[in-house]
Amino acid sequence: MSVDTVKAAKKSPKQEQPYTELGLKDDEYARIRELLGRRPTSSELTMYSVMWSEHCSYKSSKIHLRQLAEKAPQTDALLVGIGENAGVVDAGDGWAVTFKIESHNHPSFVEPYQGAATGVGGIVRDILTMGARPVAVMDSLRFGRVDAPDTARVLPGVVAGIGGYGNCLGLPNIGGEVSFDESYVGNPLVNALCVGVMRKDAIKLATAKGKGNKVILFGAKTGRDGIGGVSVLASATFQDGDAKRPSVQVGDPFAEKVLIECCQEIFAADLIVGIQDLGGAGLSCATTELASAGDGGMRIELDRVPLREASMSPEEVLASESQERMCAIVEPAKVDDFLTICRKWDVLATVIGEVTSTGRLQVVWHGELIVDVPPRTVAHEGPVYERPIEKPPEQEAYARHDGSKLRRPGKGDELRAALLKVVASPNVADKSWVTDQYDRYVLGNTVLAQPENAGMVRLSSDTTRGVAISVDGNGRYSLLDPYTGAQLALAEAYRNVASTGARPLAVTNCLNFGSPEDPGVMWQFREAVRGLADACQTLGVPVTGGNVSFYNQTGHTPILPTPIVGVLGVIDDVTRRVTHAFRSDGAQIYLLGDTRDELGGSEWMEAVHNFLGGRPPAVDLDRERLLADVMIEAAREGLIESAHDLSDAGLAAALVESCLHGGLGAHITVPGGADPFVFLFSESAGRAIVSVPRRMDDSFTDRCAQRGLPCTRIGVVDVLSPALEVAGQFDVPLTELRGAWSAPLRTLFG
Amino acid sequence: MSSRVGVVTFPGSLDDRDAARAVRVAGAEAVPLWHADTTLNGVDAVILPGGFSYGDYLRAGAIARFAPIMQAVVKAAHDGMPVLGICNGFQVLCESHLLPGALVRNDHRKFICRDQYLIVENAETAWTAGYRHGQEIVVPIKNGEGGYVADERVLDEIEAEGRVVVRYARDNPNGSLRDIAGITNDAGNVVGLMPHPEHAVEALTGAGADGLPFFSWAAP
Numbered sequence: 001m002s003v004d005t006v007k008a009a010k011k012s013p014k015q016e017q018p019y020t021e022l023g024l025k026d027d028e029y030a031r032i033r034e035l036l037g038r039r040p041t042s043s044e045l046t047m048y049s050v051m052w053s054e055h056c057s058y059k060s061s062k063i064h065l066r067q068l069a070e071k072a073p074q075t076d077a078l079l080v081g082i083g084e085n086a087g088v089v090d091a092g093d094g095w096a097v098t099f100k101i102e103s104h105n106h107p108s109f110v111e112p113y114q115g116a117a118t119g120v121g122g123i124v125r126d127i128l129t130m131g132a133r134p135v136a137v138m139d140s141l142r143f144g145r146v147d148a149p150d151t152a153r154v155l156p157g158v159v160a161g162i163g164g165y166g167n168c169l170g171l172p173n174i175g176g177e178v179s180f181d182e183s184y185v186g187n188p189l190v191n192a193l194c195v196g197v198m199r200k201d202a203i204k205l206a207t208a209k210g211k212g213n214k215v216i217l218f219g220a221k222t223g224r225d226g227i228g229g230v231s232v233l234a235s236a237t238f239q240d241g242d243a244k245r246p247s248v249q250v251g252d253p254f255a256e257k258v259l260i261e262c263c264q265e266i267f268a269a270d271l272i273v274g275i276q277d278l279g280g281a282g283l284s285c286a287t288t289e290l291a292s293a294g295d296g297g298m299r300i301e302l303d304r305v306p307l308r309e310a311s312m313s314p315e316e317v318l319a320s321e322s323q324e325r326m327c328a329i330v331e332p333a334k335v336d337d338f339l340t341i342c343r344k345w346d347v348l349a350t351v352i353g354e355v356t357s358t359g360r361l362q363v364v365w366h367g368e369l370i371v372d373v374p375p376r377t378v379a380h381e382g383p384v385y386e387r388p389i390e391k392p393p394e395q396e397a398y399a400r401h402d403g404s405k406l407r408r409p410g411k412g413d414e415l416r417a418a419l420l421k422v423v424a425s426p427n428v429a430d431k432s433w434v435t436d437q438y439d440r441y442v443l444g445n446t447v448l449a450q451p452e453n454a455g456m457v458r459l460s461s462d463t464t465r466g467v468a469i470s471v472d473g474n475g476r477y478s479l480l481d482p483y484t485g486a487q488l489a490l491a492e493a494y495r496n497v498a499s500t501g502a503r504p505l506a507v508t509n510c511l512n513f514g515s516p517e518d519p520g521v522m523w524q525f526r527e528a529v530r531g532l533a534d535a536c537q538t539l540g541v542p543v544t545g546g547n548v549s550f551y552n553q554t555g556h557t558p559i560l561p562t563p564i565v566g567v568l569g570v571i572d573d574v575t576r577r578v579t580h581a582f583r584s585d586g587a588q589i590y591l592l593g594d595t596r597d598e599l600g601g602s603e604w605m606e607a608v609h610n611f612l613g614g615r616p617p618a619v620d621l622d623r624e625r626l627l628a629d630v631m632i633e634a635a636r637e638g639l640i641e642s643a644h645d646l647s648d649a650g651l652a653a654a655l656v657e658s659c660l661h662g663g664l665g666a667h668i669t670v671p672g673g674a675d676p677f678v679f680l681f682s683e684s685a686g687r688a689i690v691s692v693p694r695r696m697d698d699s700f701t702d703r704c705a706q707r708g709l710p711c712t713r714i715g716v717v718d719v720l721s722p723a724l725e726v727a728g729q730f731d732v733p734l735t736e737l738r739g740a741w742s743a744p745l746r747t748l749f750g
Numbered sequence: 751m752s753s754r755v756g757v758v759t760f761p762g763s764l765d766d767r768d769a770a771r772a773v774r775v776a777g778a779e780a781v782p783l784w785h786a787d788t789t790l791n792g793v794d795a796v797i798l799p800g801g802f803s804y805g806d807y808l809r810a811g812a813i814a815r816f817a818p819i820m821q822a823v824v825k826a827a828h829d830g831m832p833v834l835g836i837c838n839g840f841q842v843l844c845e846s847h848l849l850p851g852a853l854v855r856n857d858h859r860k861f862i863c864r865d866q867y868l869i870v871e872n873a874e875t876a877w878t879a880g881y882r883h884g885q886e887i888v889v890p891i892k893n894g895e896g897g898y899v900a901d902e903r904v905l906d907e908i909e910a911e912g913r914v915v916v917r918y919a920r921d922n923p924n925g926s927l928r929d930i931a932g933i934t935n936d937a938g939n940v941v942g943l944m945p946h947p948e949h950a951v952e953a954l955t956g957a958g959a960d961g962l963p964f965f966s967w968a969a970p
Contacts, residue, residue, distance in 0.1 A: 163861045167892070168802045170764030254805025258761050346761060437861045439892045441949040441956065442800075444768040458955065461771055575954060750858075 004042040006369045013039050022049035028383055035377045043370045046315040047378050050281040054550055057382035060516035061548045064529045071533040072542040077505045085129045087544020088203055089506045091570045095459050096200045097467050098130040101193040101510045101566045103549035108190040112157025117165035117251040119192040121323050125277035131204030131267050132196025136457045137166050138176040139192045140471045140564045144185030146426040146748050154188045163437040168253035172446045173438030174455025176471055179427045186554040191510040191564050197459050207274035208294035208329045211357045218342055218349035219259050219325040223308035225250045226321025255324040262345040271334045278325040284318045286327040291375035297356035300363045304352045314365045392520035398480050402614035403605050408677050416730035423656050424740040425607035428649045433745040447574045453496040453645050458574050466574035468502035470567055475560030476601040477616035482524040483531035486563040487619045490535045491685055492647045493567035498628030499643040499688055501578045501635030502569030507536055509546035509565050514558020516550045524561040538621040578635045580644040581662035582691050585719035587641055591712045593687030597678045603649035604681040623686040630709050639700045646687040652680040654689050659724050660738055668715035669727045676729055691717055752778045753968035756793035760785040760814050764801030772948035777969030785817040795832040796823055798839025810895050811841030832876035833940045837893055840942030849942045851900030857925025863892035865957040866945055867919040868931055872912055875938040880963025887960035889945040891923055896944040898926035908933055915941055
């Protein structure tokens with residue numbers, strides 16, 4: 001087998017190269033030739049093609065994403081901001097936490113189990129790379145309609161994959177969300193989030209500094225799996241699933257578990273200068289990013305890379321996305337100690353090169369130079385596109401056909417029937433069929449997990465400090481108005497975190513959209529990013545990282561635009577956390593915030609009328625801030641026993657969940673003058689319900705009055721009558737509610 | 751003076767730190783033991799924790815059985831040292847023939863994590879003396895291969911000898927024969943169970959504190 005070398009490339013400038021098959025456009029190829037002053041070798045072409053893919057280079061999104069950094073609010077809480085593997089937040093007392101969410105959508109469609117499993121594996125390594133111990137995962141999932149055949153194939157596989165990998169890794173899964181819409185048939189979304197904990201002085205960065213320092217590849221061997229994952233799979237629209245299967249990586253959670261423990265010992269012994277995980281684009285990405293962020297030069301002896309199959313070509317070695325691999329930069333004097341720790345954990349580790357002062361990444365294959373490039377041109381100077389943008393004409397129609405003529409339930413029995421229908425809709429119904437497949441207990445620090453408003457973990461068993469995280473997103477809102485939809489996603493996650501008693505501090509996001517080559521999709525994207533950046537600025541919570549997933553469409557039909565937003569908050573005493581379960585007899589139930597007739601994009605319209613239209617609920621970020629402040633204060637001072645944010649299916653869903661989770665009934669009274677239907681089903685933002693023990697009643701209402709937060713007493717928790725009763729309208733026994741709420745997913749998926 | 755309880759870490763052990771924490775919460779001293787060690791470092795008891803030792807390759811617990819530390823554990827168990835195997839640790843004890851039977855894939859073919867009702871049926875073992883006979887407790891389960899099986903003769907024998915330590919109550923989560931959740935050996939010093947008492951030692955982070963007595967016998 002002949003290998004294309006730099007020497008050969010200089011000699012044969014006119015040789016045809018298969019750049020289109022690798023996903024590069026004519027002008028991109030021309031640019032590579034210009035950068036190098038010659039044609040690229042086939043290995044160089046491989047590196048540029050994977051690194052300049054949409055997935056790695058953000059070429060369509062970059063010009064819009066800039067505003068996330070430009071508009072980022074000033075905060076002391078951020079230790080590492082956007083641009084590194086993950087953002088790092090100051091959690092107080094010398095603790096730091098790092099978190100990030102990332103998509104693995106296309107692989108999860110092609111091969112649900114491995115696609116989802118390696119999605120978890122990838123995000124965990126991103127967190128590990130920051131020098132942290134990963135402490136929890138959560139995920140945001142979207143599937144087609146529950147009864148679609150594709151959903152029956154994809155959902156069980158995705159859930160088993162997330163569980164299979166995360167459980168075996170020993171990371172508690174502390175929540176997330178699942179919802180359904182027909183636009184996700186053929187395009188499920190699997191967005192995986194991980195959070196890690198470290199001491200503030202232990203943060204590690206991906207940098208290759210110090211001439212003569214060694215480059216060590218450690219972890220699994222390199223195989224032929226996942227080749228072209230980022231370019232072929234993640235950066236194009238596709239339909240023929242089977243043919244792409246070799247582009248999906250295969251995960252081995254056991255290998256990752258020992259890699260985590262091995263890294264913890266390496267971090268503790270202070271043995272590394274820099275570290276990078278190998279994920280999308282494999283060694284091409286790790287070497288060019290490490291070199292770009294360091295002194296700029298690196299020499300790699302590629303034939304030293306341990307292979308699963310000896311016959312692999314250098315191009316395959318550079319592009320392989322084999323999982324469970326890391327790359328570290330180590331001073332020569334510390335190499336022996338590094339290798340000793342790896343041996344203890346039976347982790348394969350190989351010195352594959354060293355840092356140089358040449359300013360170039362040079363890769364040698366059996367003595368011949370096959371790559372000689374300025375690393376920044378590969379990692380950071382890829383193409384940037386200003387894609388055409390056009391507001392889709394149907395946007396106006398959504399506003400016009402607002403569902404105001406849909407028949408609304410009148411009184412009593414009709415409201416009762418609507419409640420049961422909404423509670424049993426797959427988006428609102430019990431998700432324990434999914435979450436029971438995830439270990440939520442391991443590591444012994446899980447304070448809150450699904451179905452709570454947010455997940456919460458204690459940072460370590462010797463502190464009371466903890467973090468709370470919520471991920472949210474609503475594709476229906478975002479379709480109707482992407483600017484508002486993205487803001488509502490942020491507001492909901494922010495509110496969820498605050499309702500547990502934690503102070504929201506930072507944001508991660510995963511932007512799932514159709515093809516960027518469609519001007520209508522680009523309009524949705526631009527609006528969503530603008531909305532998110534503006535809202536982060538107002539709420540004072542910066543975006544610390546995340547990712548973009550384009551090309552989520554089947555044929556010409558894109559998915560609902562789905563910005564998923566994760567918010568992380570810190571709580572200094574986890575024993576003060578607030579759950580959403582009603583807890584004691586006689587506790588007063590208060591509705592905080594204002595309820596308006598806002599049912600555009602609502603769960604009621606979807607579940608009862610299968611209708612999508614109108615305007616999403618209005619956003620009032622100052623109100624969100626005030627609501628959060630009051631809930632956090634009330635939690636700290638022990639004024640409230642439960643809190644539940646109001647979002648999908650409004651008050652109706654929140655009441656049902658608080659009753660069922662606590663196993664306690666509630667008597668509810670519709671406030672004077674309010675329309676019972678709007679009261680129950682409106683999805684107005686900036687609202688929550690709390691239950692307040694009688695002795696705290698005055699303190700709590702005084703606090704709301706002082707702070708100017710609308711607070712309406714709507715009922716009382718009742719131990720003796722196990723039912724949800726709305727006075728003068730209807731009552732439903734908890735057993736009936738539980739039956740309706742818990743049946744759908746269990747019945748469908750077994 | 752409190753007991754020193756060893757907690758073994760195999761590659762792929764996951765609940766080793768949880769088990770050690772439970773030992774400390776109960777007031778005893780937790781001593782980390784490494785799979786490649788050949789001695790037990792003078793401990794008074796040993797816990798084989800949950801997880802996926804060696805990735806559960808081949809069969810859950812099948813490779814861990816051959817770890818150097820297991821020779822010492824098996825010998826100590828035969829000499830009467832209290833040994834507790836939780837989840838994967840139970841699988842290792844069965845593979846090591848310290849306990850009869852085997853654990854197979856759950857009948858519904860899924861991993862399951864939930865808070866589980868159990869009945870304590872033997873409160874005389876080294877690990878369950880802190881309970882009352884017939885006591886109902888809630889302890890989390892989390893397993894994919896938790897279905898306890900053995901042939902009829904063995905099942906009859908362990909039932910007759912009162913060697914069923916805990917039994918699933920209200921609802922069998924995985925198809926275990928005769929709802930068996932945990933068993934002991936003839937001498938009552940070796941106990942294996944699928945549920946995770948180490949995840950029920952404090953209400954804040956677990957399913958209550960019903961699991962604590964498994965560990966508190968070792969406290970002063």
